[in-house]
Amino acid sequence: MIVLGSTSEVAQAFVEKALQEGEKFEKIYLFTSNKETTERFARHIDVKFLQQSEVIELDLTKEIDYNRFDTINSNVLFCAVGYLGEGTEEGLYDNKNTQRIIDINYSKLVPVMNYFAHKFENRRSGTIIGLSSVAGDRGRQSNFIYGSAKAAFTAYLSGLRNYLFDKKVHVLTIKPGFMATKMTEGLPLNPKLTASPRQAAACIYKAFKKQNNVAYVLPVWSIIMLIIRNIPEFIFKKLKL
Amino acid sequence: MKPNFTQKVTNWGNYPVVEKEMRSEDSFKKIKDFVLNHNEIIARGNGRCYGDASLGESIFSTKKLNKFISFDRLNGVIECESGVLLSDVLEIAVPQGYFLYVTPGTKFISVGGAIASDVHGKNHHAEGCFSEYVIEFKLMTESGDIITCSREENSDKFWSTIGGMGLTGIILTAKFKLKNIESAYIRQESIKAENLDEIFKLFDESESWTYTVAWIDCLQKGKDIGRSILMRGEHAFQHELPQNLGKTPLRLKKKLQPTVPFYFPGFVLNALTVKLFNWLYYKKQSKKEVKNFIDYETFFYPLDAVNEWNKIYGKSGFIQYQMVIPKEAGKEGMKKILETIAKSGNGSFLAVLKLFGKHNPDAYNSFPMEGYTLALDFKVNSKLKKLVDQLDGIVQEFGGRIYLTKDSMSRSSLTNYLKNIRSSKFVSLQHKRIINNNS
Ligand SMILES: Cc1cc2nc3c(=O)[nH]c(=O)nc-3n(C[C@H](O)[C@H](O)[C@H](O)COP(=O)(O)OP(=O)(O)OC[C@H]3O[C@@H](n4cnc5c(N)ncnc54)[C@H](O)[C@@H]3O)c2cc1C
Numbered sequence: 001m002i003v004l005g006s007t008s009e010v011a012q013a014f015v016e017k018a019l020q021e022g023e024k025f026e027k028i029y030l031f032t033s034n035k036e037t038t039e040r041f042a043r044h045i046d047v048k049f050l051q052q053s054e055v056i057e058l059d060l061t062k063e064i065d066y067n068r069f070d071t072i073n074s075n076v077l078f079c080a081v082g083y084l085g086e087g088t089e090e091g092l093y094d095n096k097n098t099q100r101i102i103d104i105n106y107s108k109l110v111p112v113m114n115y116f117a118h119k120f121e122n123r124r125s126g127t128i129i130g131l132s133s134v135a136g137d138r139g140r141q142s143n144f145i146y147g148s149a150k151a152a153f154t155a156y157l158s159g160l161r162n163y164l165f166d167k168k169v170h171v172l173t174i175k176p177g178f179m180a181t182k183m184t185e186g187l188p189l190n191p192k193l194t195a196s197p198r199q200a201a202a203c204i205y206k207a208f209k210k211q212n213n214v215a216y217v218l219p220v221w222s223i224i225m226l227i228i229r230n231i232p233e234f235i236f237k238k239l240k241l
Numbered sequence: 242m243k244p245n246f247t248q249k250v251t252n253w254g255n256y257p258v259v260e261k262e263m264r265s266e267d268s269f270k271k272i273k274d275f276v277l278n279h280n281e282i283i284a285r286g287n288g289r290c291y292g293d294a295s296l297g298e299s300i301f302s303t304k305k306l307n308k309f310i311s312f313d314r315l316n317g318v319i320e321c322e323s324g325v326l327l328s329d330v331l332e333i334a335v336p337q338g339y340f341l342y343v344t345p346g347t348k349f350i351s352v353g354g355a356i357a358s359d360v361h362g363k364n365h366h367a368e369g370c371f372s373e374y375v376i377e378f379k380l381m382t383e384s385g386d387i388i389t390c391s392r393e394e395n396s397d398k399f400w401s402t403i404g405g406m407g408l409t410g411i412i413l414t415a416k417f418k419l420k421n422i423e424s425a426y427i428r429q430e431s432i433k434a435e436n437l438d439e440i441f442k443l444f445d446e447s448e449s450w451t452y453t454v455a456w457i458d459c460l461q462k463g464k465d466i467g468r469s470i471l472m473r474g475e476h477a478f479q480h481e482l483p484q485n486l487g488k489t490p491l492r493l494k495k496k497l498q499p500t501v502p503f504y505f506p507g508f509v510l511n512a513l514t515v516k517l518f519n520w521l522y523y524k525k526q527s528k529k530e531v532k533n534f535i536d537y538e539t540f541f542y543p544l545d546a547v548n549e550w551n552k553i554y555g556k557s558g559f560i561q562y563q564m565v566i567p568k569e570a571g572k573e574g575m576k577k578i579l580e581t582i583a584k585s586g587n588g589s590f591l592a593v594l595k596l597f598g599k600h601n602p603d604a605y606n607s608f609p610m611e612g613y614t615l616a617l618d619f620k621v622n623s624k625l626k627k628l629v630d631q632l633d634g635i636v637q638e639f640g641g642r643i644y645l646t647k648d649s650m651s652r653s654s655l656t657n658y659l660k661n662i663r664s665s666k667f668v669s670l671q672h673k674r675i676i677n678n679n680s
Contacts, residue, residue: 036268037267040267040322043310043311044308044309044310047310047321047333048309048333185246185265186245187244188245
């Protein structure tokens, strides 16, 4: 398994869930921008599951040397890369913030995804799992820079799914709603709408096994987003969402 | 949206409830920043202490310190971060033929909490407290420095932290020994006792057993006082097991876990229902003596079988009153305690009696001392303070003490066995309460 964004609690919970369920991986490649935290996790899965892994530093805001990834091969890619940045109210006119959000969530991420997608295509097998966001379902005034990058990422995944379909590679888009993770710590989230990383991992694992195309982490989000997507624009623009 | 880290926090008894800052970090550097930037901090593991021990102005949750570090499968030595739960340890240890030397009645506690409370199990008379098997741990002190504590290195901090209720710093990681087992099953004998005399006699006769515990029906009066069931057990060897268990002796089948879905309304647990429960529990076993093999979960953690059973006590919460009375006076003291409870009509849903062996003098902050320990659950209501005060009086009279990790309202003279823990940085609500009571 290849994991992009290995410090993500959801990614880690997913790896554990898969191993608990008895999935076998020769090696798990843990890509990360935070070596220390990821090394802890690598040791953890070694102790717990005798699972071999390799920690590989990847900073999406810098130049990427793809030669380093030559020998990496696997049949599952799990991408949990995500960067929330400042919301629009505080960060809209801060170009650095905008650029970073777009880079990490989309523009610098997609080439890396493509690099591995190509390998999967050549092998004619595998699953690519991408964590997008409900924020990409419709732009809202509170975080639409992030939302727009996620919307682009969602569109990318859906196109990739279509493109890889007859090449025997499956692409799964996950749209988590609120999750109780580092990203949202200290924010006042409604507990009924908020999934723990463990819950999220269980949902994602199920969708992975069932070869779903698009899955919301908590089912209520599919209903909420159905409603939000269908509010007519002339009303939507007046809402404080 | 700006982060706001205050939230409602409460421990297992749902009493008291506070609204305080609670944070969790996973890098030692960030934990240091947290320590240096806050004045009154207390560590919190999984909140399974019942009362106010892990509550304070700024709560540091070890939830994110949840990684294993190493496991020496040959010698059964495991090292992990302090927020790892005993259930996580068992998950990897049992299939490898290892078990915890000491486990409390729930496996959902953290390793840090096990050290800070120096927990005991059903085998204290035979194998002592959790600390006996701790090799070393890393502690973050007031200055944010990380020190390694063991019997040799920083041994003063090692011993004051054991049973030190989080008041010496934050335990970050710990290394401890596991015991060998051949199977995940326990050879159990349960024996009914008609009264207190009989149960104490049974305890005496069972001294060579590794695990002993008794469930008391504590609403009985007069000659029936102390009506109970004693359970004693040993880890089963593979060759003893019946054939159906012996094939995969270290693997248990998965069970469904019911969850209590909401707080029960107050009237559910009144004196009558408690009486009924205890009666049923006692009657369930129709024979005087039953011998069988049961899996370790059922033997050690019967209460874990129902998730969130603490909600049964309703929103006002409950307390657990656990005391120890020195051995010589044990029987007399217990009798007085049970009589007082029966008279009060404030029934305890759960009453567990255990035997403690000798106190380890090095672990001076540990609760257990040689004698009998009784744990009782009481729903919080307006009459409870008075009952607790009466019980405290009896415990004091017999030279006993109260278990800090379950305490939230006892008098401080029963809890002030804690030594060498003065710190201006690490302060819990419990400690403040105890100090204020004293002055
Ligand atoms: C159903 C049930 C049965 C139980 N049975 C038993 C029993 O048989 N025997 C027994 O001894 N206990 C028993 N207990 C009590 C329980 O074992 C202890 O309260 C234990 O300490 C709880 O651990 P925790 O991780 O939940 O810690 P918390 O409840 O969060 O904290 C307990 C104490 O440990 C301190 N602490 C926690 N983590 C750290 C850390 N990393 N560094 C420093 N200090 C820390 C806290 O400050 C606090 O003082 C039982 C509890 C329940 C709910």
